[in-house]
Amino acid sequence: MSYDSYRKAKIQGYYDAQLETLVSGFDPRRPTVILLPGGMGSQLERTEHPVGTEPNVINDRIWIDWGILWPKKDALELEIEVSGGAERDKDSHVIAPHGPLKFITQTPYGELKYLALAEKWNYAVFGFDWRRPLAESSAFFRKFIHDFKRRIIASHNVDPIRKLTIVCHSMGGMVCTYALRDGRFSDLGFHAVVTVATPFYGTSTQQERYYSGDGGFLNSIYGAQAVVEITSSLPGPYTLMFLPMKIYVRDGRRLGLNRYPQLDPDGNTDADPYDAAFRKRWPRPVKDHWQYLARARTELLHISEPIAPGIAAVFFNVRSSLDRKTASELLWSDIDGDAFVPGSSQSPIAGIAGPGDGTVPSWSAWHAYSRPRNRHELKQAKDHGALLEHDEVLALIDTVVKTRRLPMAKKRSAKSPAKASPARTARAIDAWIRKAKLKQPVPPELFEEAVQRTIVTSFISGKKPRMVRRKKTPM
Numbered sequence: 001m002s003y004d005s006y007r008k009a010k011i012q013g014y015y016d017a018q019l020e021t022l023v024s025g026f027d028p029r030r031p032t033v034i035l036l037p038g039g040m041g042s043q044l045e046r047t048e049h050p051v052g053t054e055p056n057v058i059n060d061r062i063w064i065d066w067g068i069l070w071p072k073k074d075a076l077e078l079e080i081e082v083s084g085g086a087e088r089d090k091d092s093h094v095i096a097p098h099g100p101l102k103f104i105t106q107t108p109y110g111e112l113k114y115l116a117l118a119e120k121w122n123y124a125v126f127g128f129d130w131r132r133p134l135a136e137s138s139a140f141f142r143k144f145i146h147d148f149k150r151r152i153i154a155s156h157n158v159d160p161i162r163k164l165t166i167v168c169h170s171m172g173g174m175v176c177t178y179a180l181r182d183g184r185f186s187d188l189g190f191h192a193v194v195t196v197a198t199p200f201y202g203t204s205t206q207q208e209r210y211y212s213g214d215g216g217f218l219n220s221i222y223g224a225q226a227v228v229e230i231t232s233s234l235p236g237p238y239t240l241m242f243l244p245m246k247i248y249v250r251d252g253r254r255l256g257l258n259r260y261p262q263l264d265p266d267g268n269t270d271a272d273p274y275d276a277a278f279r280k281r282w283p284r285p286v287k288d289h290w291q292y293l294a295r296a297r298t299e300l301l302h303i304s305e306p307i308a309p310g311i312a313a314v315f316f317n318v319r320s321s322l323d324r325k326t327a328s329e330l331l332w333s334d335i336d337g338d339a340f341v342p343g344s345s346q347s348p349i350a351g352i353a354g355p356g357d358g359t360v361p362s363w364s365a366w367h368a369y370s371r372p373r374n375r376h377e378l379k380q381a382k383d384h385g386a387l388l389e390h391d392e393v394l395a396l397i398d399t400v401v402k403t404r405r406l407p408m409a410k411k412r413s414a415k416s417p418a419k420a421s422p423a424r425t426a427r428a429i430d431a432w433i434r435k436a437k438l439k440q441p442v443p444p445e446l447f448e449e450a451v452q453r454t455i456v457t458s459f460i461s462g463k464k465p466r467m468v469r470r471k472k473t474p475m
Contacts, residue, residue, distance in 0.1 A: 036172025042127030097127035106452035138179035173198025202242035204327035205462030215463035224343030232285035238296035319365035322382035327351025359384035385457030390416035
């Protein structure tokens with residue numbers, strides 16, 4: 001058996017075990033909600049041994065737990081190696097997703113789980129490997145749903161899809177939308193599909209990662225150069241950059257754009273990050289994986305196509321425009337990428353402020369072909385990584401599950417769980433790193449829920465590029 005066949009069989013077996021949990025506790029009288037997390041928002045676990053050693057159990061969590069620090073440095077295992085055209089997890093192990101990202105006690109999706117318990121929904125989280133292409137994750141998701149339907153019909157003689165609401169956060173909405181391109185899947189008869197802050201046309205933070213790493217927690221542990229190399233080796237996240245020019249030409253007006261949103265600083269040259277004409281600007285680790293950009297462009301063209309009639313009526317898009325300092329346009333300087341040194345060279349990416357949620361510009365979070373009446377503007381929630389922890393978003397999901405309609409967009413008292421300030425979180429992480437090197441106990445600050453919540457949501461949000469002012473024409 002080839003490595004790829006072995007890997008997919010191993011992952012499928014892991015999904016089958018997760019499906020068993022959902023099916024075993026299923027109540028046919030209740031609605032079902034399945035969540036697709038955001039990018040970096042799914043837990044990833046690794047086989048104990050490389051391919052060829054049996055038994056080989058998936059039980060080593062590498063994203064994310066205490067092993068992210070010394071001596072294991074788990075994030076190094078996230079790298080995808082390319083050899084002879086084959087894409088393998090590092091050292092020929094297998095990595096599989098399992099539910100939502102969790103660090104110590106906190107997850108970006110805990111409040112949704114509590115709502116599901118209170119409402120007695122059948123509830124599951126379809127974690128996906130955000131490192132891998134959208135096509136692969138969507139294929140596993142389609143099979144999960146088809147198998148779910150088959151199992152429930154066999155055991156309860158009812159079709160569960162009629163009461164199934166799929167909730168998608170950020171990149172999870174891209175995986176789901178890709179899956180919906182399959183007519184057999186989109187015509188199953190879902191109760192609803194809700195995307196929350198899905199970057200159909202890109203985030204303002206992903207491209208920065210190829211120059212500066214994560215700009216925070218991971219850089220502190222591994223150094224910017226190592227984080228850039230790991231990030232560049234992952235095919236999936238390339239779909240999170242701003243849209244290819246071809247999509248803009250077709251749909252820019254539908255998105256409310258009067259010009260392409262990534263430019264040279266002179267403001268006169270459109271700079272499509274997927275275009276080979278701009279290849280010299282990329283750092284060497286990106287150039288070494290150029291095939292991933294070509295694949296990502298193809299996937300983005302696929303999900304940007306018109307929404308299938310069979311799902312359009314219940315395909316809902318939710319966004320926030322409340323963070324007025326979201327980078328709604330990017331300026332990309334013409335540099336020699338081979339000479340760029342992460343951590344010391346200044347990033348060539350700069351942002352121009354506009355409305356969004358801090359990560360996704362508002363123009364990117366509504367699909368160009370979703371129905372206007374199926375779009376919802378949030379009135380209070382504005383933090384991309386923590387949106388599904390906010391009362392306003394939870395109430396919206398509850399309304400869709402119960403009525404198959406979006407709620408009225410009215411302002412009301414709403415809140416989300418407390419987060420620590422970036423400065424306090426940075427101090428806690430620095431103390432953890434120092435103590436880990438000295439083999440001392442973990443600092444008590446790290447056990448504060450607000451600090452943990454800031455850490456997990458920051459992975460999904462990313463770090464804003466440096467912002468610049470610039471006279472610009474209205475978008």
